[in-house]
Amino acid sequence: MSTDTTASNSGAPTTPAGKAADYLDQRTSVGGAVKEFARKVFPDHWSFMLGEIALFSFVVLLLTGVFLTMFFDPSMALEEYHGAGPETMQGQLMSVAFASTLDLSFEVRGGLLMRQIHHWAALIFMAAIVVHMMRVFFTGAFRKPREINWLVGTVLLILGLAAGFSGYSLPDDVLSGNGLRITDGVIKSIPVIGSYMSYFVFGGEFPGDQIIPRLFTVHILLVPALILALIGVHLFLMVLHKHTQYPGGGRTDKNVVGYPLFPVYIAKMGGNFFIVFGILALMGATMSINNVWNYGPYDPSPVGAGAQPDWYMLFLEGSLRLMPGAGMEWVIFGYTLSLNVLIPAVVIPTLLFLFLFAYPFVEAKVTGDKREHHVLDRPRNVPVRTGLGVGFLTAFIILALAGSNDLIATHFGMSINQITWAFRILFFVGPVLAFLITKRICLGLQRKDRELVLHGHETGRIVRFANGEYIEVHRPLDEQERWLRVNYTAHKPLEIEPATDARGVKRKGYQKDKRWQRLSRFFYEDRVEPVTPAELAAAHSHGEHDEIAAERKSPEVTTGAESVERER
Numbered sequence: 001m002s003t004d005t006t007a008s009n010s011g012a013p014t015t016p017a018g019k020a021a022d023y024l025d026q027r028t029s030v031g032g033a034v035k036e037f038a039r040k041v042f043p044d045h046w047s048f049m050l051g052e053i054a055l056f057s058f059v060v061l062l063l064t065g066v067f068l069t070m071f072f073d074p075s076m077a078l079e080e081y082h083g084a085g086p087e088t089m090q091g092q093l094m095s096v097a098f099a100s101t102l103d104l105s106f107e108v109r110g111g112l113l114m115r116q117i118h119h120w121a122a123l124i125f126m127a128a129i130v131v132h133m134m135r136v137f138f139t140g141a142f143r144k145p146r147e148i149n150w151l152v153g154t155v156l157l158i159l160g161l162a163a164g165f166s167g168y169s170l171p172d173d174v175l176s177g178n179g180l181r182i183t184d185g186v187i188k189s190i191p192v193i194g195s196y197m198s199y200f201v202f203g204g205e206f207p208g209d210q211i212i213p214r215l216f217t218v219h220i221l222l223v224p225a226l227i228l229a230l231i232g233v234h235l236f237l238m239v240l241h242k243h244t245q246y247p248g249g250g251r252t253d254k255n256v257v258g259y260p261l262f263p264v265y266i267a268k269m270g271g272n273f274f275i276v277f278g279i280l281a282l283m284g285a286t287m288s289i290n291n292v293w294n295y296g297p298y299d300p301s302p303v304g305a306g307a308q309p310d311w312y313m314l315f316l317e318g319s320l321r322l323m324p325g326a327g328m329e330w331v332i333f334g335y336t337l338s339l340n341v342l343i344p345a346v347v348i349p350t351l352l353f354l355f356l357f358a359y360p361f362v363e364a365k366v367t368g369d370k371r372e373h374h375v376l377d378r379p380r381n382v383p384v385r386t387g388l389g390v391g392f393l394t395a396f397i398i399l400a401l402a403g404s405n406d407l408i409a410t411h412f413g414m415s416i417n418q419i420t421w422a423f424r425i426l427f428f429v430g431p432v433l434a435f436l437i438t439k440r441i442c443l444g445l446q447r448k449d450r451e452l453v454l455h456g457h458e459t460g461r462i463v464r465f466a467n468g469e470y471i472e473v474h475r476p477l478d479e480q481e482r483w484l485r486v487n488y489t490a491h492k493p494l495e496i497e498p499a500t501d502a503r504g505v506k507r508k509g510y511q512k513d514k515r516w517q518r519l520s521r522f523f524y525e526d527r528v529e530p531v532t533p534a535e536l537a538a539a540h541s542h543g544e545h546d547e548i549a550a551e552r553k554s555p556e557v558t559t560g561a562e563s564v565e566r567e568r
């Protein structure tokens with residue numbers, strides 16, 4: 001903190017920004033913290049922008065959302081519409097919420113643009129979250145010490161879904177009303193408490209006149225406040241742990257190699273923000289979305305083919321569409337148990353989210369790994385995790401496609417029943433196949449890495465020796481590339497204590513250990529060990545062709561020309 005108070009001091013700032021900063025520092029001592037923060041080193045990689053895209057689209061959502069809140073009226077009272085909207089809407093009986101959405105679109109200056117930017121920002125926000133999550137998953141960024149941040153992230157994903165769903169329902173149009181109708185059915189399918197919960201949520205029999213005002217509060221206050229708070233925790237934890245880095249020369253679990261926050265990262269992030277904002281504004285200005293006047297106000301009777309939710313809800317829609325109805329509704333002691341709704345809309349999503357919440361802890365347990373990890377994994381080096389991730393995504397995509405089964409049928413002139421059956425089978429077979437194929441590809445890539453490290457890159461140069469033998473010249477890897485391809489741990493399955501102790505007494509907990517060991521075998525039975533220095537030396541002593549390769553002086557393993565290296 002500066003304590004100079006006289007303007008005559010030679011070190012006193014002269015620029016307006018400097019003077020303002022000095023003014024603030026003398027009153028708050030914030031200078032030290034800013035200096036410390038500005039020097040923080042962030043590793044550089046394009047995929048680290050995905051979280052930023054989620055963050056910036058959330059900012060756009062807040063800005064446009066505040067605008068919309070000024071004009072939207074969340075009332076379910078009915079009125080006859082006579083406004084500036086299309087002819088088809090004139091004189092129709094509709095809720096005030098729907099009418100105010102029409103007013104926002106046709107009477108409020110810039111209203112339609114704001115609505116469209118808001119909706120596109122929501123779609124991009126969810127897409128950025130999902131892709132960001134995939135990056136974190138496939139690179140193992142969720143490992144110790146970042147497990148809690150993974151949990152916070154998964155809650156953010158669920159809150160993102162809640163924000164999207166509650167916002168989508170507000171205009172009270174045919175599509176959103178039917179979405180709420182489905183939600184009512186899903187709530188009612190919960191055994192014992194379902195019908196009470198439905199009454200509680202809707203304030204009486206569906207649809208009642210409470211749900212839109214309630215969703216409005218959820219959408220503009222509750223969910224955004226929770227998301228904001230959790231983003232704060234998320235970024236705080238990210239700064240606390242420091243960002244992970246991709247493997248490469250000179251990068252270890254003990255250092256951070258990258259660029260300082262100020263000025264490099266601030267400039268990059270600022271640029272990224274304006275790009276995200278600009279693209280969303282362009283999308284909102286040129287690509288129409290959710291033109292509710294084409295669907296009309298909510299009425300349970302006219303829902304038609306082609307009706308779909310936003311993309312992030314498609315997996316739920318698909319799950320419901322795939323579930324067979326026959327024999328799935330049981331009446332027990334006069335109570336109806338609708339398994340045809342309960343399984344696809346409650347059980348399956350719960351399982352998907354449980355998988356996400358539990359994964360980091362299960363993987364740590366089967367790996368027996370208690371170390372901190374700051375260098376990311378290359379997905380190929382953890383074949384089962386990568387396979388599980390791809391299997392999970394395959395299930396998600398199949399469900400999302402199943403949510404469009406009617407569109408697929410009409411566009412490709414196919415039978416909707418056949419499509420539905422194909423998806424039913426694919427839902428069980430697809431993820432398993434995707435897992436097996438991905439795992440094999442990863443193992444294959446690891447073997448290729450071994451091959452490259454031991455024998456170098458093929459050059460296409462054929463040399464003939466005096467004795468008539470032909471060989472192809474291989475170019476040895478430089479230090480950087482070799483580091484990348486050998487520097488990983490091929491975990492082995494867990495070893496556990498025997499079932500009985502030295503005196504033949506049965507050991508408590510053996511069965512549990514055995515189960516974990518079985519899971520651990522599933523993860524690490526098939527593995528490809530990285531090349532050891534001894535193997536490398538042996539390969540070089542035999543591989544004359546490597547020696548023939550153009551004499552290249554391998555560079556030192558450095559951290560990169562302009563980047564900064566700091567201790568963690």
Ligand code: HEM
Pocket residue numbers: 047048049050051052054055058129132133136141142146149150151152153154156157160227231234238242243244245
């Ligand atoms: C509102 C949603 C989210 C926002 C705004 C957000 C934002 C960010 C940002 C800006 C970063 C640093 C840059 C980067 O690594 O991409 C980050 C890192 C991280 N995020 Fe998120 N995120 C969100 C959701 C999620 C989700 C759904 C998960 C996973 C379940 C997750 C897990 C993580 C983890 C583990 C890190 C640390 C990564 C590392 O150090 O390599 N985040 N997040």
